[in-house]
Amino acid sequence: MDILSSLFGFLLALCLTLKVHSEEAVRCGGQVDASEAGYITSPGYPLEYSPHQSCQWVITAPEPSQRIALNFNPHFELEKLDCRYDYIEIHDGNSEAAELLGKHCSNIAPPPIISSGPTVFIKFVSDYAHQGAGFSLRYEIYKTGAEYCFRNFTSLSGVIESPGFPDKYPHNLECSFIIISPPRMEVTLTFLTFDLENDPLLLNEGDCKYDWLDVWDGLPQVGPLIGRYCGTKIPPEIQSSTGLLSLTFHTDMAVAKDGFSARYNMTYREVSDTAFHCSNPFGLESGRISDDQITASSSFYDGRWSPRQARLNNDDNAWTPNEDSNKEYIQVDLHFLKVLTGIATQGAISKETQKSYYVSTFKLEVSTNGEDWMVYRHGKNHKIFHANTDPSEVVLNRVPQPVLARFVRIRPQIWNNGIALRFELYGCQITDAPCSELQGMLSGHLPDSQISASSARELHWVPSAARLVASRSGWFPHPTQPLAGEEWLQVDLGLVKVVRGIITQGARSQESGGTSADNRAFVRKYRLAHSLNGNDWNWIMDTKTSMPKVFEGNTHYDTPELRRFEEIPAQFLRVYPERWSPAGIGMRMEVLGCSLPETTTVPESTTPTPAPTQPNASEPLSTAASIPPSSQEGVCDFEQGLCGWTLDPASSLVWALQSSNRTTEPGQDPALGSNSLDNYLYIETGDGAEAQRGRLLSPEVGADMGPLCLLFSYQLEGPGSLRVLLRNPHLEETLLWALKGDQGPVWKEGRTILPRSPKEFQVVIEGLFEHSGKGHIWIDNVHMSLSTPLEECTQPFAAFPPDMKGGALPDGSHPTLATRSVPPMPPNWYYILAGGGAILILATAVLTVAICSQRRQNSAQKSLPAAYYSPQTSHYPRGGSGRLGPDPALTVWLDKEDGCSHY
Known part of the structure; x- marks a missing residue:
């Protein structure tokens, strides 16, 4: 019996010991320092995790300005069932109360996660049944690329490369390159090599999912987006005349490629007051417009009548849609807002059947963003352009009223045998005209602080949203139906310019999803005032009536309208709406002008x-x-x-x-x-x-x-x-x-x-x-x-106030960034220090005598200290004596700027 009792006790102790060791083996969670990259896994990974787990990790970056990136291993397996039993949660902070970035289960690994701050809270929970392989994730400091690729370029020419080029670029980059050109100069950007991670499921150009390069006509996220590029296809040559051309480069956590290399050149634009003609071909025939800029609603199924074959005088067929219908169209992206003045069209003879096809009439549609379209009108009706009567002849149609557009569509209406179209577009850039430089509203050159208004309706419709084309909304004044001339929108050009024109555009609010006519607003008529100082204003006058001129505004909320006037010197320009659309006042704008001659x-x-x-x-x-x-x-x-x-x-x-x-x-x-x-x-x-x-x-x-x-x-x-x-x-x-x-x-x-x-x-x-x-x-x-x-x-000058102290550098000293200049002591300071020392010694003696006297009298009260002078602080803590100090001098500081500089 004693033997059995002893054996039972031994087995019980062994079971308890194994249980304790098992619990210790699956213990998880804790504080994690992200100074170096590392991994967090579910207990036992890649084997099945244990039941009844509740693990919590807090990952902390060493610097408060840093963020944390999490990248999951594709081998991910947690119990499904809507994440009710087994799951992993990621919170954007240091506790479970922080914002939830994601709750995940099943066998599909979560996408990369990036925190908004320096801490991430991770929680892993499992119940009593149906365990899986679990998860593994890598944590690291999120790199923005600031040490690699935030650069501005102002030289006449240069090369822009991805970080590390020609080696593979790093992960987790958000780079920015900005080319800044002086007025009257045009920037041409030509890509030499291009190799970014490609999405194998890419359907349309610009649908980049992993790594991409954005090109902006202006400052990033401010000016219009010219294009988004990825893969190995070299982007087209880009020409900009707005003064700013920007590139932003994004990479994810996974595949890295060789990157890109591009050369830019700045060239002067010759602008003539007498020889200006706005009838230049945009480049369909010459090839300056790339194939990627030409798209269509559809193309014929055999691939021999594609949009890229719609170039004027192309000898290999033309563009033909999959079905002959007046709903079909062909479209060109000009990359920049341009003035369209003419369209030349041509039919085609099939190289396979020798049959003739051509378009007899068509409609024209224009847009600034590729989403909001306007059918070109002549009067109140849609304009029908009469095109070809045979397949070979080139027919040129002038646009009666030139129109500003970036995207142009031709929609055939009547055709012979079938739709077949080759064409060219004609016009010019806005800046080709004399004294017509864009003054920075579109590009972002003018900061938000220089755009103001009489009032604004809400946060999304403030004056800074009034940038031509670039803004997705626009400026809306606070009253929905104010009095005529009561509201105004103002631009401060920064200094006096020669102002010669203005471009206005309507606006679209975000109410009701931004699709109804109720939130599409524009100004039909307006007056202009100008000022040199922002206080004294003058109207732009009508020379015929000697009254303030009333300008014709917009008839559509997307299509811009350009209005020119006699040159005036001005720093401030105000637009006073006089008449507007039923939806109220909505406006975007740009100012045209040039520098003063001097x-x-x-x-x-x-x-x-x-x-x-x-x-x-x-x-x-x-x-x-x-x-x-x-x-x-x-x-x-x-x-x-x-x-x-x-x-x-x-x-x-x-x-x-x-x-x-x-x-x-x-x-x-x-x-x-x-x-x-x-x-x-x-x-x-x-x-x-x-x-x-x-x-x-x-x-x-x-x-x-x-x-x-x-x-x-x-x-x-x-x-x-x-x-x-x-x-x-x-x-x-x-x-x-x-x-x-x-x-x-x-x-x-x-x-x-x-x-x-x-x-x-x-x-x-x-x-x-x-x-x-x-x-x-x-x-x-x-x-x-x-x-x-x-x-x-470094000698003292009368320019400096008396409270500025310092002096010249010692003779023969040569300061560098690693040293700090030591100002010499003026001679009168020696007398001050000597006097101060004597006073201090005298005060000490007096104090000692007083203390001894008090001790003799057994008094606990201490005597008040005598007035003293501290050469360290240059002031008297007690007493009414005036401030002492040397003659004013300059101090040369070589301390690193820390935001707490002392003057």
Whole structure:
């Protein structure tokens, strides 16, 4: 009996031990550090997971600005049944209360998941039955590609490549390349090689699912999308004249290919006031329009009558639909908004049967986005164009009223034997006409802050939505049916331009899905007012009636209308709707014009200088135009443009060019320049304005150049700040010079050392208004000098306020990015320190005597300390003595910018 009892006890202990070890073996969950990539699996994976599991993981990225990417192994198996029993949940945060990104089960692996923040919460649950193989996922920091591919290009020509080219590109990229051209220049983008991951189920061009390249006519996500490309087919050549051409590159977590390489070139457009003709062929016959830009409702089944064969004078058949019907059409995507003035058509003779086919009449349809179409009208009726009477003759039809369109459709109405069509389109670009540069509404060159209105209805219909073509909605004023002339839409061009025309377009709200006529609005008639300063306004007048001119607006919510008028100088332009559609006022617009004559000259140099009439983004240091040593001694007085300096389009304020004959003030140092400062750059703010800043970026300064002395003239009036920073190739910025507070309405000089650097760098001049109030900052005579002694480059000047401390660098010092300048101590400080030390010793002695005296009297109360002076803080904690300090001087700081700079 004792033996049996002992054996039973041993077996019971063994079972309990095995149970404990089994529970320990399937234990799961915990905190996960995503500093390095790793894997999370269900217990036992790839074998069956255990029942009764409830595992929780929290994955955390090391930096708060980082995101986490999850990629599941295709071998994924959890019990089905609507994810009620076994499942995995992913939450966008650090707990189960965070937003649910997905709940998954079955045997289909979830798609890649990317968090919006630095943490992800994962929960895995299993019940008592029907286990599967489970899951395995890889976690890693989501890479946006900032270290590879956020670059701007402003040189006359260059090459854009995918990161790592010609090697395979990395995963998880969101890249951006922006080509910025000066006015009157056209950008041509030609792809040399192209190999991106291809979707084998790709049905239509642009239906890319994994990796793709988007090309934008303007800033990414702002300007119209020209096309989306993937696979191995080289995209067509692209020409843009809007001033901005952008590429965005997206890759996923899986397959990586060799990527792409493209060359761009900028060329001047010859614009003639006398020889302008808007009748150029768009390129169907020549092949400039690619096959991918020509599509149709259908084509004949044998493949010998496809849309690409619809080119004028093509000798191999033509386009024929699968069925002869007036519902069939052929369509061309011109990639950009263009002026259509004519259509030439031709029939065809079948090479197989020798039978003749041609179209006798057709209708024309146009669109700006490929979705909203308008049938071209002549008067109130649809226009019927009379085409061919035989298969070979070319018949040219002029469009009675030229129309603006990107997409063009020809819809045959009557035909002979069957539909067969070859054709060509004629017209021109909007910018081909004299003084007709697009001023930045369509491309995004004009920031949202420069578009305003009398009122706005809702968040989606604000003034910034009034961009021509690019916006999917438009501006709607708050009243649905206001009084005529009561509401207005205003554009601030940034500085005075020559304005010559305006393009208006209707708008579509998102109510009722955006399909009913009730939310398709446009303006039928309007008046225009212009101003040089935003306060004093003048109407554009009708020369016949001497009254404010009433312009004809739109008759359709999608089709733009262009209206020209006599050239006027203006910085501000307002549109006052007078009559509108039954759905109310809805508007998108663009302004046409050019630079004032004195600001349009581009200096003859190896570096293109954008005219200072539009904000230009900075060029990357690897491709920016360098400043040669011979040009370091030149003074940029802005008489011939920006001298290679560029304007930051991300700034809320834009440096504008101003012509002035202001003379130097009494007492001004004559060394600051001549008695007249002609052209200069300025930014200004008014009462009630929010915090704003404007940034000016220099051309690239070459490696191992210097140290240099940066000299510049400035005015700082009002509650502003002026700073000079140094930007390295990684876009990290270092504060060199700072000035804060009102300096009065006089020109003064600033100086600071540009240290020698082993890498290229740029100089950033930044004007900042942190508080409301009227003020301005002016900049002129910017000079990077090799000859100015460094001792003179940091001497104190009367330009700096008394609360700015510092001094010159020690003799013979040569600062670099790795050092920090140490200001010498002015002589009067030695007397101050000596006096302060004596006072401190005396105070200590007095205090010691007082304490001893109190101890003798057994008193617990301590005596009050005597007044003292601290050389560390430069003020008196007690007492009424005034503040002591040295004469005002400049401090050269080489600390890395951290957002908490001290002035």
